[in-house]
Amino acid sequence: MNMFSLKELALQKIVKERESFFQNSPKNGYIIPYRIAEELLSRLDEEEFGIPENYIKCFLGKKAILKNVKMDGHRLSDKSYLSFLKCSYIETISIENIRHMGIKDWFHLVNGSNLRELSLKQCVFRLGNGNNSSVNLYDEFDLRSMKCLTVLNVSFTNFDYQYLNYICKELPDLEELNISSTLVDDLTPLEKLKNLKALNCSYCQDRALYLTYSSLHQLKKLEWLDLSQMMERRNEEEKISEFIVSAQWPNLQHLHMFGCWRLSPELIPIFLKNHSKLKYLGLNYSEQGSIDLNEIRQNYPYGSFPLVITELTMETFRNFLKYSLTAKKEFTEDLMSIYFKNCLAISNHDYEMTILSDFEKNQILDILIDYIVTAKNSLNSSLGSFELLNFVVGFHIYCSLFLRFKDLCSDWRKKKKIFDSCLTAFNHCVNEENINVLHLKLLHVYSNFFQTTQEKYGIAMKIFSKCQKSSDILESIPLLTELFSTLDWEELSDKNIQELHLSFIGFIDQSKRVLNYTESIVLLKELYQKKLRLRVKTSLQSIIKTVKINRWTKFKLSLRKTFNRLKLIKRK
Structure with a gap:
């Protein structure tokens, strides 16, 4: 309890x-x-x-x-x-x-x-045209009164070079900055942020951003750095090699370079030797298959060898789970998404899951819960079609994996968080991306959180309105079956029954049009008719009982009147 x-x-x-x-x-x-x-x-x-x-x-x-x-x-x-x-x-x-x-x-x-x-x-953000923009940045984004500001996140915006130059001028004491997935095409202004400890400039849209990476060498207090990129990197080996060899960040603990960076194997020992406090070096999927980490580890001059991920395997993933206890959420999500999309899709997935301990699975579970709760707000039609598709895919992968671990989650509040997130996303998601399939699965798992008859009735009506495709209909049948089984039909008003009946008829007609009339739909229809007949029978019995009571009441009143009349006559 x-x-x-x-x-x-x-x-x-x-x-x-x-x-x-x-x-x-x-x-x-x-x-x-x-x-x-x-x-x-x-x-x-x-x-x-x-x-x-x-x-x-x-x-x-x-x-x-x-x-x-x-x-x-x-x-x-x-x-x-x-x-x-x-x-x-x-x-x-x-x-x-x-x-x-x-x-x-x-x-x-x-x-x-x-x-x-x-x-x-x-x-x-409102943008101008080039460096000679007419946009008044002080009117747009006045930071002059924010001298205490140390952490700024403008990721996934149209933030550009002008704004970056402006904030570096107005906030020289900034310690953490996230400009990932923005329009920034030049990192030179960052040289002014001498106190910067954490920087995320991953996935910026400009392909030539790496040409200004040398500016980061001035940030001697850096502890966290994410330079991940998605596009192919095939013609800048010399520039990147020069950047890695010249790097000297005495406090650096975490460097993540996810993407197709082609680093020469001899650069890694040099970088590790120059950064004695390094705890994590992420080079996953950067074509580093020729790097012999065992040899580097033997020649490493310091006591503890950092976690270096050049390719993603079960062993490196388990090591990362240990490291992720202190890692920032953005870095964790990056590596987790790679693992889920690739390692968990292979045939021996179930075997790999048995290798993980319950503690490791629960770590994954916490990350999944955090991701799902956060991602639900991005599943709305205000996003562009490409952005929405990416969120749908990510949401699907994370939620599907959560279903495998749901039995491990004993915390009622965590389960409720997942349920509420999926219910909210289901209520507001767009149909054209076919995301309803996943939500219906998850709602089925947590259908015990529907407490009142009206809540169950409401979700049944939403299912009827959202199911337009054959996959939606097939996935909705288990949930509808459970809802009809547990629904207290006696608590529904006659109006509710009428609306439910009309919607269910429409649902059956739609299922006939888009797919073959499967056995599961037949069974669902039989269950519905049985419940409906029971409700009608109960209503009739109630009516008959009411009529009988009314007749007996009328008879008693008539008898009482007759008795009173005889009593009055006798007195006279």
């Missing part, structure tokens, strides 16, 4: 009945302590597909003080709902995926007096 504190039970109650909570709130909103407000905002964001604007009203003004803001903003279209960012107590802000407004529209609301960390992942 799960034991929860009064605070936890109250938060669960608010989140579960959030609509009535916000509809019935006082005119000026509730007064919420900041720790409770932060937790409530975070949970509402997890439960919803991007937090709705009417929920944010609760956090406006001085009624709810926030120090740490974390939310998905893809539903936001009015900057007034972000006015709570004016609060001087705010220390960290992570407002990601704002697509309906540009940075200029709302960023001026941010009070940067105590702001230490800022994440604007998947937000929109």
Whole structure:
């Protein structure tokens, strides 16, 4: 039995009945302590597909003080709902995926007096034309009041060289910077960030970015560096070799170079010798098959040899799981995705899974849960078709693997997180990418989280509306079977029964059009008809019982009247 504190039970109650909570709130909103407000905002964001604007009203003004803001903003279209960012107590802000407004529209609301960390992942910057842009960066992205800022994430945006040059000028004390998957084509401005400890400039769209890597040699405090790229690297061996040989980062612990970098085998010992604090060197899928790590390990001058991954095997993957306890999430996801897409697709997958211990499997499970909960917000139609397809594929791979490990997950709250994420994605996903198949599988696994008859009725109606393809229909049958079996039909109103019946008839007709009439559909239809007949029979019995009761009541009233009349006559 799960034991929860009064605070936890109250938060669960608010989140579960959030609509009535916000509809019935006082005119000026509730007064919420900041720790409770932060937790409530975070949970509402997890439960919803991007937090709705009417929920944010609760956090406006001085009624709810926030120090740490974390939310998905893809539903936001009015900057007034972000006015709570004016609060001087705010220390960290992570407002990601704002697509309906540009940075200029709302960023001026941010009070940067105590702001230490800022994440604007998947937000929109306004761009000019080249270096002589007419865009006023101070109006667009004013950082002059944010002298305390040490962490900045602008990944997956249209952030470019102009903005990079600007932030390097305004934030010389920056310690962590993430510009991955942006439009940056020149890293030269980074030379000004002498205190930079972590840099992620992976997957930038410009192919010539590597020509400016030499600027990174000036960053002597670097501890984390990700230079991963997806495109082929076949003509720059000399430039990359020069960059690796000249590298001298005394504090470097992690270097990730995923991609098709063609490094000569003799460069690796030189690099390792120059970086005594290195713990991880990721060269996976960089065509390093000729490197003899055993020989390098024997000649390594320091006590502990770092984890060097030149190719991905079960052994290196298990070693990485040990390392991943201290690794940052971005690096972990990179390697995990490679492993899932390649190693787990082979025929001896089940054998490989038996090699992993329960502790290692649980490590994978935690990463999967974190990925799925985060990725659900990206599965919306505001993305381009290519971006959406990538998210769909990734979501499918991670969730499919989770199904293999679900029995290991004994934490009810983790299971609930997965269930809520998949339910949210199912409710809002687009049909054309055929993602419903996966969601239906996962909802089937966690159908025990549907508690009320109305919740089960609601998901059945959503299935009927979403299933257009043969694969959708086939995958929905097990879930519908379980829903019909556990549905308390007596609690449904006559209107619900009518709507359910019409939708089910449409579902059967659709199944006839797109696929052969399979046995599973026949069985589902028989189950439905049995339940429906039972409901009708129960209703008839109830009606008959009501009629009998009414007749007996009328008879008793008639008898009482006759008795009273005779009694009155006798008295006379």
